[in-house]
Amino acid sequence: MVERYVMSVDQGTTSTRCILFDHGGRLVSVTQREHKQHFPKPGWVEHDAMEIWRNLERIAPEALSHAGATPDQVAALGIANQRETTVLWDRHSGRPVGRAVVWQDTRTDSLVDELAARPNADMVRERCGLPLATYFSATRVRWLFDHTPGLRERAESGDVLFGTMESWLIWNLTGGPDGGVHITDVTNASRTLLMNLTTLAWDDDLLAFFDVPRAMLPDIRPSTETYGRASRVLPGVRIAAALGDQQAALFGQTCFAPGEAKCTYGTGSFLLLNTGTEPVRSTHGLLTTVGYQIDKEPAVYALEGSIAITGALVQWFRDGLGLIASAPEIETLARTVEDNGGCYIVPAFSGLFAPYWRSEARGIIVGLTSYITKGHLARAVLEATGWQTREVVDAMNADSGLALKALKVDGGMTADNLLMQFIADVLDVPVIRPMAAETVSLGAAYAAGLAVGYWADLEGLRRNWHRAAQWLPSMDPGRRETEYDCWRRAVERTFDWMKPGNT
């Protein structure tokens, strides 16, 4: 019998990756290609959507050939993508209008202030579950209109289309100007500021608020459903799932029941908690977002705690300060001392995300004395990730009324044992790493395989999940409280640093 696989594409912030999985959810082949990061001005981050499409054109067939497989052995394709990154393109030529504006880009901050000052600004959070922030897509579309003559008109006439990366890739895979399917999935749509969380449809009031014409928007579809067949690159392959990367990781970690949560530790960290089929409105600084929607079933919602800077602080320690040669050496350096020596680092490099959402905060190192060595600083770097997780978990528990019992983790930082132990210590719950490190890709594959019957049901997927490592809390409760108090006082000292006009 010919072996059949599911293919996933993880279109991430720094690279695009294509992985083939077998029925056991095991990785069969991996191909990957980085794309260029464009920083045209301070605070601006852009990607070339055409380059990303070409990368996919190249790595998808490569992944097949590494496994000695042909497109007809691919049961389905699932896509996970960097969220919120905004692409506009011409429907007729298939060419992007300028570069894609990336989720980290803060060019819309004054526009956000302006919108937040409007009398009906409260409606935004009520309808879409998100705070007004530069992080999400809608303000970018509006910014592009304001800075590109004639663009708004072309969008109103439907000649220019909007999408996040999954829309762009699916449109291209299904033919581009030649009958390409223009869709997005609910999870990605839930990050635009334009979708009504209850109806899961574009909301006219939100469209009016942000001044985005409906004609340019993709159709909102469930996360798993056969959207169409690829006519290029992987001819005939069914495209059967799309999810934002963090939602894909939630799916890959098989967090299918309310109360189950995962945290992905990469450049930033994102903790998502499955809250079931009712959206939970946050009163503690979390985002309400769609977790996934399987075909015609009701959508499953999630609460999300987004932390902007975690692994990026380690990168800064390496590249900015030059105190280590590689990211993992942070653990070696941190282990040269017993504790943080009273030193705390709050990495509010571009403000603070959850649960504070303070864009005017900036980073600090406090508690410096002549006793502090680079070892203590390394500890403080790792501890910052632990305490930021703790703040988000506290907010989760308060919002959901449930107490987190264990945290499933994934991402590059989970190779750090000292950090994982510290997280278990400060949360006072076990921290568990599953055997599949590539949970984002696995989640997209699971969703696609489920859509076409390659996997029968969620229970079957759960059986593929295995524990690879577990860290149990062992910190003295008194010490945990004292340290947490120090951390919170450190955070307060980052507030109100930027004043209007001193950017």
Added chain:
Amino acid sequence: MAYVPGPVQSIERAAAILRLLARGSGRLGVSEIAGSLGLARGTAHGLLRTLQGVGFVEQDEETGKYQLGAALLHLGTSYLDVNELRSRAINWADALAARSGEAVRIGTTLDGKVLVVHHVFRPDDTLQALDVGALLPAHATALGKVLLAYDANAMAALQDTPLELFCRRTITQPRELGRALVEVREMGWAAEVEEFTVGEAGLAAPIRGQGGLVVGAMGISGAVERLCDPRGRPKPTLVTYVRDAARAVSRDLGASRW
């Protein structure tokens, strides 16, 4: 008499570059180095790139000038940081555990023992404790035999200490251990069957870095009846899984030939 090759020119030149860099206090550019040693610029550049690759020289990003690398100052100690080894191996270790159905460990040498630097649970979701940081006896484990087989110093360190007996089958005679290690080098992998714990067996293969230097060992361990055939010989498919995984890590670490 056997043919003795003459000195290798590029190594002599590389040594001259290192001496030159060690002599001055500042940093030197390619042209300065080429000029001082009477080398073509391209030749000097090639040598510098190679030296940079192994960490013996470093290039300043802004000025493009070269200086001695940090690795030279710690030649005797950490060639590859153990935490980095874990980061680089973690995906392959997971895949090995998933394929073999057994627990995976990665070890390096520490004071004649095996230091466990990474541990992946056996994928059956039974209660298991992480034993990263634990020390295992080198002569009685597959990981240890691999490390001893490819590191003459570690072997020498063992000479003066008696080999502790754990089970009936533990190798306690240095001569016998020596023979076992020759076999490991010939096969490219090591096995241990009820030599440390009754009822348990282990398989391991070397992880190599640049130039083929062995930087660690990676292996699986578990019940004898799962790892071995009824006659007590390691199952060939499991041996292949272990060797493939260790080779994949080695390739990622820049060991091109393995």
